[in-house]
Amino acid sequence: MAPHINLFEFSAKEVAAKTKPGQFVVLRIDEDGERIPLTIADANAEKGTISLACHEVGKTTTQLGKLKEGDSILDLLGPLGNPARIEKFGTVICIGGGVMVAPLHFQAKAFREAGNYVIGIVGATTKDHLIFLDEMGRTCNELCVATDDGTKGYKGLDFLTDLIAKRKVDRVVAEGPIVMMKAVSDITRQNGIPTLVNLIPIMVDGMGMCGACRVTVGGKVLFACVDGLEFDGHQVDFDELLSRLKMYTDQEKLAYVFWEKGGRN
Amino acid sequence: MEADKEELRIGVFVCRCGFNIGRVVDVPAVAEYAKTLPHVVFAEEGLYTCSSAGLDSIKKQIEKFKLNRVIVASCTPATHESLFQKTCEEAGLNKYVFEMANIREHCSWVHMHLPEEATEKAKDLIRMAVARAGHLEPQTETELNINPSTLVIGGGIAGITAAMSLARQGFQVHLVDKEAQLGGMLNRLYKLQPTEREASEVIRELVIAARANNNIHLHTSTFVHEVSGFIGNFNVTLQTNNSNQPERINVGTIIVATGAEEFKPVGMYGYKENQNVITQLEFEQLLQNGELKKPKKVVTIQCVGAREKTGRTYCSRICCQVALNNALLLKKLDPNIDVTIIFRDIQTYGENERFYKDARENSINFIRYDLNRPPKVTSRPDGSLAVTVYDIYLGAEVELESDLVVLSTPLVQNEDARKLSAILKVPLGTDGFFFEVHPKLRPVDFASEGIYVCGTAHGPKNIVESLAQAYATASKASIPMAAEKIKAGAVKASVNQEICVNCDACVVSCVFNAIEASPFGLPKIIEANCKGCGVCASECPMGAMQLIHFKDDQIIAAIEALFNSEKRTEPDESFKPVILCFACQWCSYAAADLAGVSRIQYPPNVRVLRVPCSGRVDVLHVLKAFQSGADGVIITGCLIGDCHYVDGNVKAKDRVDLMKKSLGFLGIDPKRLEIGFASSSEGRKFATMMTDFVKEIEKLGPSPSRPKRGGEKFVQDNNKT
Numbered sequence: 001m002a003p004h005i006n007l008f009e010f011s012a013k014e015v016a017a018k019t020k021p022g023q024f025v026v027l028r029i030d031e032d033g034e035r036i037p038l039t040i041a042d043a044n045a046e047k048g049t050i051s052l053a054c055h056e057v058g059k060t061t062t063q064l065g066k067l068k069e070g071d072s073i074l075d076l077l078g079p080l081g082n083p084a085r086i087e088k089f090g091t092v093i094c095i096g097g098g099v100m101v102a103p104l105h106f107q108a109k110a111f112r113e114a115g116n117y118v119i120g121i122v123g124a125t126t127k128d129h130l131i132f133l134d135e136m137g138r139t140c141n142e143l144c145v146a147t148d149d150g151t152k153g154y155k156g157l158d159f160l161t162d163l164i165a166k167r168k169v170d171r172v173v174a175e176g177p178i179v180m181m182k183a184v185s186d187i188t189r190q191n192g193i194p195t196l197v198n199l200i201p202i203m204v205d206g207m208g209m210c211g212a213c214r215v216t217v218g219g220k221v222l223f224a225c226v227d228g229l230e231f232d233g234h235q236v237d238f239d240e241l242l243s244r245l246k247m248y249t250d251q252e253k254l255a256y257v258f259w260e261k262g263g264r265n
Numbered sequence: 266m267e268a269d270k271e272e273l274r275i276g277v278f279v280c281r282c283g284f285n286i287g288r289v290v291d292v293p294a295v296a297e298y299a300k301t302l303p304h305v306v307f308a309e310e311g312l313y314t315c316s317s318a319g320l321d322s323i324k325k326q327i328e329k330f331k332l333n334r335v336i337v338a339s340c341t342p343a344t345h346e347s348l349f350q351k352t353c354e355e356a357g358l359n360k361y362v363f364e365m366a367n368i369r370e371h372c373s374w375v376h377m378h379l380p381e382e383a384t385e386k387a388k389d390l391i392r393m394a395v396a397r398a399g400h401l402e403p404q405t406e407t408e409l410n411i412n413p414s415t416l417v418i419g420g421g422i423a424g425i426t427a428a429m430s431l432a433r434q435g436f437q438v439h440l441v442d443k444e445a446q447l448g449g450m451l452n453r454l455y456k457l458q459p460t461e462r463e464a465s466e467v468i469r470e471l472v473i474a475a476r477a478n479n480n481i482h483l484h485t486s487t488f489v490h491e492v493s494g495f496i497g498n499f500n501v502t503l504q505t506n507n508s509n510q511p512e513r514i515n516v517g518t519i520i521v522a523t524g525a526e527e528f529k530p531v532g533m534y535g536y537k538e539n540q541n542v543i544t545q546l547e548f549e550q551l552l553q554n555g556e557l558k559k560p561k562k563v564v565t566i567q568c569v570g571a572r573e574k575t576g577r578t579y580c581s582r583i584c585c586q587v588a589l590n591n592a593l594l595l596k597k598l599d600p601n602i603d604v605t606i607i608f609r610d611i612q613t614y615g616e617n618e619r620f621y622k623d624a625r626e627n628s629i630n631f632i633r634y635d636l637n638r639p640p641k642v643t644s645r646p647d648g649s650l651a652v653t654v655y656d657i658y659l660g661a662e663v664e665l666e667s668d669l670v671v672l673s674t675p676l677v678q679n680e681d682a683r684k685l686s687a688i689l690k691v692p693l694g695t696d697g698f699f700f701e702v703h704p705k706l707r708p709v710d711f712a713s714e715g716i717y718v719c720g721t722a723h724g725p726k727n728i729v730e731s732l733a734q735a736y737a738t739a740s741k742a743s744i745p746m747a748a749e750k751i752k753a754g755a756v757k758a759s760v761n762q763e764i765c766v767n768c769d770a771c772v773v774s775c776v777f778n779a780i781e782a783s784p785f786g787l788p789k790i791i792e793a794n795c796k797g798c799g800v801c802a803s804e805c806p807m808g809a810m811q812l813i814h815f816k817d818d819q820i821i822a823a824i825e826a827l828f829n830s831e832k833r834t835e836p837d838e839s840f841k842p843v844i845l846c847f848a849c850q851w852c853s854y855a856a857a858d859l860a861g862v863s864r865i866q867y868p869p870n871v872r873v874l875r876v877p878c879s880g881r882v883d884v885l886h887v888l889k890a891f892q893s894g895a896d897g898v899i900i901t902g903c904l905i906g907d908c909h910y911v912d913g914n915v916k917a918k919d920r921v922d923l924m925k926k927s928l929g930f931l932g933i934d935p936k937r938l939e940i941g942f943a944s945s946s947e948g949r950k951f952a953t954m955m956t957d958f959v960k961e962i963e964k965l966g967p968s969p970s971r972p973k974r975g976g977e978k979f980v981q982d983n984n985k986t
Binding site for chain 1: 762763765766767768769770772773774782783784785786787789804806807883884885888919920923924927930931
């Protein structure tokens with residue numbers, strides 16, 4: 001779709017039949033691989049497929065990117081997590097950043113079907129990393145584009161302040177980098193607009209057992225896998241989340257080097 | 266990056282340094298060898314390359330041979346790099362295309378009796394420098410304008426002193442205090458020793474002087490609400506009580522002088538339960554307001570809530586002086602008042618010792634208590650107090666009658682300072698006080714350039730010490746402001762947007778707030794804040810973040826050059842290990858230099874590669890060394906706690922611990938990787954570390970990753986998965 005961003009369609013009949021927007025799967029490529037959580041970007045119950053979008057950032061995601069049509073992976077567990085709350089709220093802003101625009105699109109579609117007026121915002125660091133522009137354009141009543149470097153659409157997120165000042169917005173749903181969800185929450189906090197963020201921290205089992213995915217929300221420790229992925233953006237301790245996410249960068253790098261250089265996991 | 270396209274023309278100047286190098290290393294042979302290296306178009310030996318004749322020769326050869334990279338193989342870059350860089354600049358070359366090979370401190374001086382090995386090592390060091398030089402790029406240094414104004418936060422004696430010092434030098438000062446009245450803690454103290462002047466009088470004079478100074482802009486009842494920017498250009502939002510309109514100012518530097526508070530020992534020794542149990546500060550306020558009902562018997566208890574096992578573990582430094590001072594004032598009020606000080610240790614350091622002597626001479630009683638048997642205060646039915654204490658020297662329990670118990674409690678950080686620490690993005694220590702970047706070398710500086718700390722905000726201290734710090738911060742702040750501009754070195758982080766995956770690992774890794782995340786994750790480097798440690802580059806999973814002048818390709822080129830020699834194949838009979846030592850440019854490189862200066866001999870197997878910080882050493886660099894056939898790799902850094910970049914060495918240690926677990930998968934014994942720490946004064950320690958490590962590697966034998974003789978490439982052992 002964009003450099004190092006891939007969209008996959010997996011055949012997984014049982015998962016597809018039950019998936020609702022906002023849920024995720026945990027997958028393993030092979031016996032020695034790590035388990036990675038990915039938010040579901042689409043599900044087609046008839047075809048029995050689900051879609052997953054993934055940015056190549058480390059060993060597993062790069063390995064995933066090397067798969068070809070027809071390849072299979074070891075296992076895929078899901079759907080996990082709670083479905084996003086989709087109701088008729090009125091005007092809903094769906095804002096997505098980077099690769100997470102794909103799963104956000106799944107939610108945006110559901111909001112539109114539920115009778116909301118959906119304003120979509122697609123963001124990325126730069127023009128070339130924007131994805132799902134056409135899909136979001138078709139799904140949403142309105143579409144805005146933003147980039148960090150201003151190569152396409154608005155530069156940064158400052159325009160959101162004006163947007164919510166001018167329009168009556170009933171709900172904001174954000175899915176993307178932590179810094180983006182934090183920035184969105186900071187902006188909407190001033191107007192008191194309910195803002196839901198989708199958190200997908202480091203996970204192991206994805207079923208509430210290990211506690212790796214803990215997040216502090218309103219002073220309470222919750223587990224993203226069983227309490228989320230959707231949380232009140234105005235209550236989330238984003239700084240803690242960001243620091244927890246970087247716990248294993250060295251390990252990830254080593255795994256990548258060993259895999260790339262030595263063909264091992 | 267464009268430099269790759271021009272043809273490399275490298276010149277190598279090998280220095281004899283008189284006898285210093287020439288007596289041990291075969292300099293002519295080394296210079297001849299240098300000529301055989303790729304892209305070297307000129308090489309010569311010199312008696313003293315740093316002499317004017319030597320420098321002239323460099324300039325001449327740059328012109329004659331159109332050199333675009335220059336290497337001097339001589340002494341340590343710590344002393345001579347800038348001289349040679351200047352020479353290159355004079356000849357029209359960029360200073361960043363210059364590279365040094367240290368063949369004196371790291372070679373001839375430490376292998377004085379091994380001329381053959383030293384010569385081989387000198388060749389290796391030059392080969393590494395040549396390889397690295399091929400990847401060097403010209404850089405431009407940027408200049409930042411400095412707004413010659415300061416924000417001083419806190420209008421106590423430290424803040425006012427710093428403000429006055431700067432204002433008198435002609436700088437604009439914004440002095441902010443949360444209280445309506447300036448003066449801070451001194452407004453609440455009684456008399457100061459040794460003059461017995463009223464504290465409030467002392468501070469009043471200072472406040473009047475500050476108010477009268479036209480360069481000082483007062484903001485009372487005001488909080489710092491928001492701070493953004495960097496040295497020279499901080500944007501500050503001030504919020505004044507009773508005002509809806511925040512005030513915005515721009516300053517070049519910031520001084521934190523927010524002071525501290527007295528700890529209130531609620532629940533200890535009957536404090537707040539009996540009105541005759543009070544703290545030292547409350548006692549002074551009674552004296553100040555003339556409200557003290559003259560007591561007959563006063564007991565003072567020291568170290569109340571201080572020097573504890575957890576939490577307030579620190580000594581508050583001033584309480585012993587304060588207790589003695591107040592005891593002496595009581596005696597002066599009426600010599601018949603019975604005063605007892607119950608203490609753990611009396612700490613009246615320096616000149617203050619005489620107050621202890623005075624107290625002894627004025628019949629003040631001292632009882633030393635045992636931490637395990639602390640004193641007890643009980644109220645009697647008649648309202649008087651009984652203090653029971655186990656006297657260590659008497660070996661018995663003593664009961665003291667008292668009508669006033671004064672508790673000496675430590676200074677503690679105040680809540681507003683915690684908020685300020687978050688606003689300024691500067692750290693607090695475990696004791697809650699503001700935490701300077703280096704306890705010895707930069708005692709009033711934060712890691713963030715242009716922000717300084719003085720007074721009790723930094724920890725308990727007396728007025729003299731607070732003033733000394735206040736003047737220190739004023740002096741530090743005036744350096745960039747007087748210069749009006751600072752030149753930022755080009756060794757900065759730089760991100761390649763093409764391969765960045767916006768994970769923001771770099772943002773989290775930077776302790777200097779030099780990398781900001783844009784809303785969609787693009788890291789933005791604030792060059793003014795970047796100190797050039799390169800930790801972010803080592804944390805980046807993609808190699809998108811690089812440190813200019815210490816990029817991965819530059820470091821790896823040197824590593825590969827070290828091992829890519831025909832001689833580095835499987836050893837035949839005698840095994841001479843080749844060991845790569847990464848040394849941070851601060852302490853450990855200096856320790857290696859000192860080992861040289863002190864002529865401390867160590868085995869000649871170690872090749873030092875300079876990096877800005879041990880935290881810059883990436884797992885990739887270490888793996889590359891082993892892949893290329895290193896028998897051992899040792900990373901050296903400053904002592905833990907002394908890192909010039911806060912905690913780069915801790916990150917390096919974590920990385921080594923992790924890699925030790927993983928090296929086995931490559932068939933490399935984890936003992937072949939080590940990390941060591943040395944301060945710049947520990948030349949002997951550096952030499953010992955190297956000696957021990959070489960011995961260890963000799964025991965382990967040659968690395969299985971050494972290329973096989975006959976050109977057969979090393980094949981990874983894949984059976985151990």
